[in-house]
Amino acid sequence: MVVYAGQGDARRSMALLWRAEAQAEKRTGPGPKPGLSVDAIVDAAIAVADAEGMAALSMRRVGERLGRSGMALYTYVPSKSELVDLMYDRALAELPAEHDLRGGWRTAVTAWAEQTRACYLRHPWVLQVSQARPVLGPNEFAVIETLVRILRETGLEAGILRGVVALLADFVRGAARTVAESRQAPAETGVPDEEWWHARAALLEEVAPGFAGRYPSVTWLETQAVTPRRDESVGHLEGIAGPAFTTGLAVLLDGIEATMARAAHGDPARSRS
Amino acid sequence: MVVYAGQGDARRSMALLWRAEAQAEKRTGPGPKPGLSVDAIVDAAIAVADAEGMAALSMRRVGERLGRSGMALYTYVPSKSELVDLMYDRALAELPAEHDLRGGWRTAVTAWAEQTRACYLRHPWVLQVSQARPVLGPNEFAVIETLVRILRETGLEAGILRGVVALLADFVRGAARTVAESRQAPAETGVPDEEWWHARAALLEEVAPGFAGRYPSVTWLETQAVTPRRDESVGHLEGIAGPAFTTGLAVLLDGIEATMARAAHGDPARSRS
DNA sequence: CCTGATAGTTTTAGGGCGTAAAGAGATGTC
DNA sequence: GACATCTCTTTACGCCCTAAAACTATCAGG
Helix, strand or coil, X not given: CCCCCCHXXXXXXXXXXXXXXXXXXXXXXXXXXXXXXXXXXXXXXXHHHHHHCHHHCCHHHHHHHCCCCHHHHHXXXXXXXXXXXXXXXXXXXXXXXXXXXXXXXXXXXXXXXHHHHHHHHHCHHXXXXXXXXXXXXXXXXXXXXXXXXXXXXXXXXHHHHHHHHHHHXXXXXXXXXXXXXXXXXXXXXXXXXXXXXHXXXXXXXXXXXXHHHHCHHHHHHHHCCCCCCCCCCCCCCCCCCHHHHHHHHHHHHHHHHHHHHHHXXXXXXXXXX | CCCCCCHHHHHHHHHHHCHHHHCCCXXXXXXXXXXXXXXXXXXXXXXXXHHHCHHHCCHHHHHHHCCCXXXXXXXXXXXXXXXXXXXXXXXXXXXXXXXXXXXXXXHHHHHHHHHHHHHHHHCHHHHHCCCCCCCCCHHHHHHHHHHHHHHHHHCCCHHHHHHHHHHHHHHHHHHXXXXXXXXXXXXXXXXXXXXXXXXXXXXXXXXXXXXXXXXXXHHHHHHCCCCCCCCCCCCCCCCCCHHHHHHHHHHHHHHXXXXXXXHHCCCCCCCCC
């Protein structure tokens, strides 16, 4: 029988995440001064994960980077799980909290999406965090707050907006995940990003003869040439899967506009059968 | 220095994934008959993951369920990593390959999205698979093939369609992930899904006083009442985050329609500044 | 029938991991 | 100086994946 973290543990971990404001208590009393800090530990852990991936992240490894044993970390952090939560929230701190709304919500959302995507790609391990429980740290909320503030410009009602927020957040995360995946193999084999699909396709045709006949639509989709599409407003993050991100985002934004138009007509719910 | 799987290993793993067609070779020669099979192992592994989550999945655990030692599995499967790939592809086999297109692409895409989401929710561990490398199994391609076949009805060109496919696949996966996350804690604490947010919000306000002032837009979004919205065509999968899925999907489909309309006007690239 | 090769399975072992528990050493208060 | 307290290390346990060796059941050829 596995015992999961209860409400009490949830409170401890939340307190650590939100510690900045409430933890100005002065330290007094006997005992040596702390040689480490939560921040230093989180920094070291992020450095390990950035350099060698989430699989290489271990308490011993992080301690080693700080010149300590792995167990020393437990003075500052209750467990590895909490450390990962802290890493996650710290990575999101890189994102700006404000966006210029003078160019309209569409431009601002595009900037938000690109920057968030770029952050995920700088720290691909973020995409592996929190698959089984929410983190709910201050910076995660800040990212959403930023997006919601932009989207309120659309005038859409809250119920719809919730769906739009989820749609945008999920799309950006998923798109980043796709890129992070395709970057894995090339880093080892030396195949440049662009040729990754063709190398995989060759392997597929070898091991699965008749691929093209079995998946005609996929084959059609992948063999069609990329439409030259220089859309400067969304275009400076190209590369593998870059065009898919750009066009996907454009479709999404068009959907928001269509929903706005429909709401303006006094037809808030989708009426098409 | 960690050594990653090379091209040769990739070929072995692909051969296992695609084994159905090419592996009808009769077994002859001395030695005992195989008492297990790849299929039986994958079934047992999925049963373990469904029941106890990905964290509880271990070679020993799967072997035990089959009345063998953990090492016995290595006769059939090269490593745990390949086994997980096989589990992933097998789970996706539950999804139908065909969709009725007589109701139009919009209805068919909705059905595809709901069924895919339901599959993810039946096997939440699927959402934790393949975070660092693509799987590329036959059923994963079948899921995409199905979606692309539907979307070709829109008449959109391939370049745009790639973006739409990514958008849809990422959204469905992300939405399912959100639900799977929020289901984790309640299962232990007995809090019903619906009240999860309110319990968390209370904890937040306790540990982070001034939350509402710091994240006004998020607070606004979450405190607004849910719009009663009975859209029967997409509405039979409600529950927590269900409305967000429904509205997000509606926005997405509207975006596809808007893109189609724009393409029909001879304006394939998004022209809005 | 016997022998030897072969292949399924288990045992053993090695190097990871997270972390509980106990000890060592430093630092402050009294 | 004594002692409480705090940081940090050591040791240890149980789990993980899996390489290698040992065991065992089966079949082919003599």
